Amino acid sequence: MGIFPRNKPGETTTMYTPLANHLSARLGRKVVLATARDFDSFSRAVEERRYDIVFYNQFHYIQSSKSYTVIAHNEEFGRSVVAGALFVRKDSGITEVSQLRGRTIIFGGGRDAMLAYIAPIFLLMQAGLGEKDFKSEFAVTPPNAAVALSLKLADAAGGGEILLSLPVVKKTINTDELRMLASTEPLLFLPWAVKRSMPAKLQERIRTVIVNLDSSDADQAILASARTTGIRKAQDKDYEPHRRMINAVFGKGVSPK
Amino acid sequence: MRVPEGMLRLGLGTKFILTVLTILAGTMAVNNLYSLYSSARFHEKQLVERGHALGRLISLVSPEAILGFDFLLLNEYTRQVSAQPDVVYGVILSPKGAPLSAYIDDSDPLVRARINAAGSSDVTRLLREIDAHPELIQLAFPIVHNNVELGRFVVGLSKHSLRAESRRQLALQLVALALVVLFLCAAIYLVFRANVLFPIKSLISASRHVGRGEHALVEIKSNDELGQLASAFNAMAEEVRLEQAKLHRQANFDTLTGLPNRLMAMDRINQTISRARRTSQRFALFFIDLDNFKSVNDSLGHAVGDELLVATGARVQAILRDADTVARLGGDEFLVLVPDVINELQAEEIAERLVRSISEPQLLSGRKVVARCSIGIVLFPDNGDTAAELMANADNAMYQAKAGGHGSAIFFTEDMNTRLRDRMQMEQDLNQALELGQLALHFQPIFDAVTGCHRGAEVLLRWQHPERGSVSPADFIPLAEATGQIVGIGDWVLEQACRNWSHWRQSGLVGAEFLAINISRVQFRKRFARRLSALMAQYNVPPHALELEITESVLLDDHQNVAEELNSLRAVGVTLSLDDFGTGYSSLSYLKRFRFDVLKIDRSFVSGLPDKPEDVLLVKAILAMAKGLDLRVVAEGVESHDQLLFLSGQGCDYAQGYLLAMPMSVEAYRMYLETLVAGAVRSASLRSRVTG
Structure with a gap:
C-alpha cells in the first residue's frame, strides 16, 4: 500500500500503519505500507505499478488511471467534495478574477496540486487569463499560500475552498482580512485506488474494508490516525471533473512538469 | 567628669561592635554587591550569547522556508525560539521590515502591559514600543541566501528574569550577609568582652574601690597591653595605698613624737564617747601643757626642745595602759585619754602620776632638764557631752592650772567657764x-x-x-x-x-x-x-x-x-x-x-x-x-x-x-x-x- 508523500515518511508511517494492519487483518494477508521519500520517487513507483493499493491526489490518479482504478475517496472535515478557489485580501479592491492580470498569484503546492493549482488555474483560464498574464509563486502548502497572501507577498492565493477554515490558517493569520474571489465546481477529495490488474473480488473486499471503517471505536481510531473523517466509496467517473480541468490546464496527456 | 546632658552614653562594647558591624557590613556588602554586579553582567552576557546562538541558528535554517513560502515552518522556528527562556519575541522580517513570522510571548510582563494598554497586538508597533525598554536586549540577524538578503531575524531577550534573579540573589545574600555579620559580630563581641571588656570592668571596679579609699588589685590574665595596664594599675594602687597610709599617718600622727595628733585624738574621744554612752561609763581627759617650754627652746635650742617633747610623750605613754591614748595636740600640748575612769579620785591619781613622771629630771643632749607641766582635767559626761566641749573645757582648766602655778593639775569647774565668758x-x-x-x-x-x-x-x-x-x-x-x-x-x-x-x-x-x-x-x-x-x-x-x-x-x-x-x-x-x-x-x-x-x-x-x-x-x-x-x-x-x-x-x-x-x-x-x-x-x- 503506497501513500503519496504529503507528509514526512515517518509521519506517514505513523498515520497509516493502523489502516495497513487493519487491512492485513481483514484481508487475511499481509498488507505492507510503503512510503516515498519525495513525489518523484512516488510517481516512479506508481508508474512502475509497484503499489497494489495506492492513496494519492486527484491529479496523480488521473495520470495513472490506465493502471489504477479508484475504489474510494477520502472524506475530510466531514466533506466528500471541495471546490478549488482563488482568494484575495479584502482591502485589495479585487472583485473579479480578471483583475488578477499582471498580479502575483501564489499557489499552495506544486503544479500537480489539484485544488491549490490546477483548479485555480482553471478559474483563471475561464476568466481569460493565461499563464503569462500573471506571476506565479508556489508555497509549500496551501496554508502557507494563505499566509503569504495575508502578508501581502502575493495578490491572490490558490487553494481549496476550505482553505480559510483550516485551523492552522485561522491560528496563523486573521482570515477575516481575506475573502474567496472565485471557486470551481465541487471536486471529490483524494482517491484510494488499486491496480486494475487486481482481481475484482479482492478490489471489492478492499473497498469494503476501508469504506466500512466508521462503525467502531477501533475504526474511528484508524481514521483519526489517518487524519480523515471517513473513506467513502468512489468510482472512476466521479473524477471526471478533475480530468476535464487537468486536460484544460495542461492539455490532454500533457504532464504539468 | 560627668557626661554632658543630651550626649548618648554608649559603652565601649557597643561602640566597638557598632564599628565592627559597620566595617563588616560595609565590606561584605561591597563585596556582595560587586559579586552580584559581576554575576548579573555574566548572566547578561550569557543571555546575549544564547540569543546570538538562537539567531544564528534561525538565520541559518530560515532561507529555505522563506524561499518556499513555508510560513508555518517559519512560525514554528519563531515559536521554538520564543519558547526559550528569557526570549520575549522572535520575529522574521522581510527585507522591507514586514513581519513574515512573529511569535511574541504575551505572558511576558513587558508585552502583557503593552497589549493591555494598546488594546491590540500589532506586532510592528508592539516591537517598537518594547524595544526601547531598558530591560530588553534586541538582537538582529540577517537571513541571507546566495548573498541575497531574504530578511532578518530579530529576537528580543528580556532581562526581567535576570533582574528578578539578581533581586532574589540580592535578598538571599543580604539575609546571608546579615546572618554572617551577626554571627561574626556576636563572636567578635564575645571575644572582645572576654579579653577587653571584662579586664576593663575589673579595672573600673578596682578604680572605684581605690577611689573610695579601699585597697584593690586586679588579676593580671594576659601579657598584652591590658595586662600591662592591669600591672600598671596594681602598681599605682599599691603606691596609692602606701601614699594613703603615709597621708593617714601624717594626718593622724605627730611626725615628731609618733603620737596621735589632734585629729586622731578627737576621733578617739568621739569613739570613747560613743562607747561610754553605750556602757554608761565615765572617762577622763587630761590636757597637758609644758610650762616655760619656750624658754627651753630659746635657751637650749629647738633640737633639745624637740627631744624634750619626744621624751615627754614616751614618759606619759610609759605610765599608761595600752587602752589609754596619748596625743600631741601641737606645740607643747599633750592630751591623755583614759577610758573607764570611775571617779575624780582615780583621775587625780593619774594626774599626779603624770605630773611626777614629766617632772622627773632628764638628760637631754648632755644637759639635765627638769620640765614642769600644767594639767587640765575633764570627766565625761560630767564636764561635757562632745569631744569639742571636753577639749575646750580641759584646755580652760589647763590655763587655770597654769595661772595657778607650775606643776599643778586642776579639774574643770563651771566657774572657769564663767571666767572665760567674762574674758570673752x-x-x-x-x-x-x-x-x-x-x-x-x-x-x-x-x-x-x-x-x-x-x-x-x-x-x-x-x-x-x-x-x-x-x-x-x-x-x-x-x-x-x-x-x-x-x-x-x-x-x-x-x-x-x-x-x-x-x-x-x-x-x-x-x-x-x-x-x-x-x-x-x-x-x-x-x-x-x-x-x-x-x-x-x-x-x-x-x-x-x-x-x-x-x-x-x-x-x-x-x-x-x-x-x-x-x-x-x-x-x-x-x-x-x-x-x-x-x-x-x-x-x-x-x-x-x-x-x-x-x-x-x-x-x-x-x-x-x-x-x-x-x-x-x-x-x-x-x-x-x-x-x-x-x-x-x-x-x-x-x-x-x-x-x-x-x-x-x-x-x-x-x-x-x-x-x-x-x-x-x-x-x-x-x-x-x-x-x-x-x-x-x-x-x-x-x-x-x-x-x-
Whole structure:
C-alpha cells in the first residue's frame, strides 16, 4: 500500500500503519505500507505499478488511471467534495478574477496540486487569463499560500475552498482580512485506488474494508490516525471533473512538469 | 567628669561592635554587591550569547522556508525560539521590515502591559514600543541566501528574569550577609568582652574601690597591653595605698613624737564617747601643757626642745595602759585619754602620776632638764557631752592650772567657764572701746631723782568701762595682747601721745622733755619703726621726745628680728628703755646683746627700800651695772621719802611714783605743764621732800 508523500515518511508511517494492519487483518494477508521519500520517487513507483493499493491526489490518479482504478475517496472535515478557489485580501479592491492580470498569484503546492493549482488555474483560464498574464509563486502548502497572501507577498492565493477554515490558517493569520474571489465546481477529495490488474473480488473486499471503517471505536481510531473523517466509496467517473480541468490546464496527456 | 546632658552614653562594647558591624557590613556588602554586579553582567552576557546562538541558528535554517513560502515552518522556528527562556519575541522580517513570522510571548510582563494598554497586538508597533525598554536586549540577524538578503531575524531577550534573579540573589545574600555579620559580630563581641571588656570592668571596679579609699588589685590574665595596664594599675594602687597610709599617718600622727595628733585624738574621744554612752561609763581627759617650754627652746635650742617633747610623750605613754591614748595636740600640748575612769579620785591619781613622771629630771643632749607641766582635767559626761566641749573645757582648766602655778593639775569647774565668758565679753567690749571713746591717756610725771626737776611723763592707758567702771591695765592689756587688739590700741596710744606732745609744744608748754610709751611685744614688729617715723613726722615730734619702754618679754622672741627692729628704732633716734627690769628673766645677756638707753627698776624692788637688805642689794647692783653700761635708770613706784632719798643717793637718774605725782588725765597734765611754764612749780616740792 503506497501513500503519496504529503507528509514526512515517518509521519506517514505513523498515520497509516493502523489502516495497513487493519487491512492485513481483514484481508487475511499481509498488507505492507510503503512510503516515498519525495513525489518523484512516488510517481516512479506508481508508474512502475509497484503499489497494489495506492492513496494519492486527484491529479496523480488521473495520470495513472490506465493502471489504477479508484475504489474510494477520502472524506475530510466531514466533506466528500471541495471546490478549488482563488482568494484575495479584502482591502485589495479585487472583485473579479480578471483583475488578477499582471498580479502575483501564489499557489499552495506544486503544479500537480489539484485544488491549490490546477483548479485555480482553471478559474483563471475561464476568466481569460493565461499563464503569462500573471506571476506565479508556489508555497509549500496551501496554508502557507494563505499566509503569504495575508502578508501581502502575493495578490491572490490558490487553494481549496476550505482553505480559510483550516485551523492552522485561522491560528496563523486573521482570515477575516481575506475573502474567496472565485471557486470551481465541487471536486471529490483524494482517491484510494488499486491496480486494475487486481482481481475484482479482492478490489471489492478492499473497498469494503476501508469504506466500512466508521462503525467502531477501533475504526474511528484508524481514521483519526489517518487524519480523515471517513473513506467513502468512489468510482472512476466521479473524477471526471478533475480530468476535464487537468486536460484544460495542461492539455490532454500533457504532464504539468 | 560627668557626661554632658543630651550626649548618648554608649559603652565601649557597643561602640566597638557598632564599628565592627559597620566595617563588616560595609565590606561584605561591597563585596556582595560587586559579586552580584559581576554575576548579573555574566548572566547578561550569557543571555546575549544564547540569543546570538538562537539567531544564528534561525538565520541559518530560515532561507529555505522563506524561499518556499513555508510560513508555518517559519512560525514554528519563531515559536521554538520564543519558547526559550528569557526570549520575549522572535520575529522574521522581510527585507522591507514586514513581519513574515512573529511569535511574541504575551505572558511576558513587558508585552502583557503593552497589549493591555494598546488594546491590540500589532506586532510592528508592539516591537517598537518594547524595544526601547531598558530591560530588553534586541538582537538582529540577517537571513541571507546566495548573498541575497531574504530578511532578518530579530529576537528580543528580556532581562526581567535576570533582574528578578539578581533581586532574589540580592535578598538571599543580604539575609546571608546579615546572618554572617551577626554571627561574626556576636563572636567578635564575645571575644572582645572576654579579653577587653571584662579586664576593663575589673579595672573600673578596682578604680572605684581605690577611689573610695579601699585597697584593690586586679588579676593580671594576659601579657598584652591590658595586662600591662592591669600591672600598671596594681602598681599605682599599691603606691596609692602606701601614699594613703603615709597621708593617714601624717594626718593622724605627730611626725615628731609618733603620737596621735589632734585629729586622731578627737576621733578617739568621739569613739570613747560613743562607747561610754553605750556602757554608761565615765572617762577622763587630761590636757597637758609644758610650762616655760619656750624658754627651753630659746635657751637650749629647738633640737633639745624637740627631744624634750619626744621624751615627754614616751614618759606619759610609759605610765599608761595600752587602752589609754596619748596625743600631741601641737606645740607643747599633750592630751591623755583614759577610758573607764570611775571617779575624780582615780583621775587625780593619774594626774599626779603624770605630773611626777614629766617632772622627773632628764638628760637631754648632755644637759639635765627638769620640765614642769600644767594639767587640765575633764570627766565625761560630767564636764561635757562632745569631744569639742571636753577639749575646750580641759584646755580652760589647763590655763587655770597654769595661772595657778607650775606643776599643778586642776579639774574643770563651771566657774572657769564663767571666767572665760567674762574674758570673752571683755574682749568684745574692748573691740568697741576705742570707737566709743572709753580709752584715755593718763600721764604720770617723771622727775630727776637728784634735782627734782620734772623731765617727762610715762604715758598710761585707762579704760573707763560703762558697767565695770575703771578697768585695770593689768586686766585688759594682757587680753588685748592675747587677742592682737593691742596693735590697734598701741597705735592709738602712740598717735595720741605724739599729738598731745606736739599740741603742748605748739602751746608753748615745753615742760615735758619726753614721753615714755609702753610698747607691747605684739606691737613690736618690723613695720613699727616705719609707723613711728610717720607719726613723728606727722606731728613734728623730735626723736628725743619719745622714750619707748620695752619689757623683757619682747626680747624673748626671735633675736634676729628684735635686734633689727631695735636698730631701726635706734636709727630713728628715739630712746629705748628696758621696762620692769628684774621681774622677768633679767638676763644680763640681753643688755649685752641689745643696746638700751634706760633701765626701769620695777616697783617691786623699790617697795622694799631702804629696809629690805635684799632689795637694797639688788637695786644697788642694778644701779652699779647701769652706770657701768652707761644706762640711765628710772625707779618707778616711789612712794616714800626714804625710797627717794635712797635712790637719789645711789645715783638713780629718774624717779616716778605716787610720792612725786599721781597719774593724771590729759587736761590735768596740761594744767600741770602750764604751771611749770609759769614757774609756779619747779621741783620745789621734790626738793623739800628730798631734803626732808
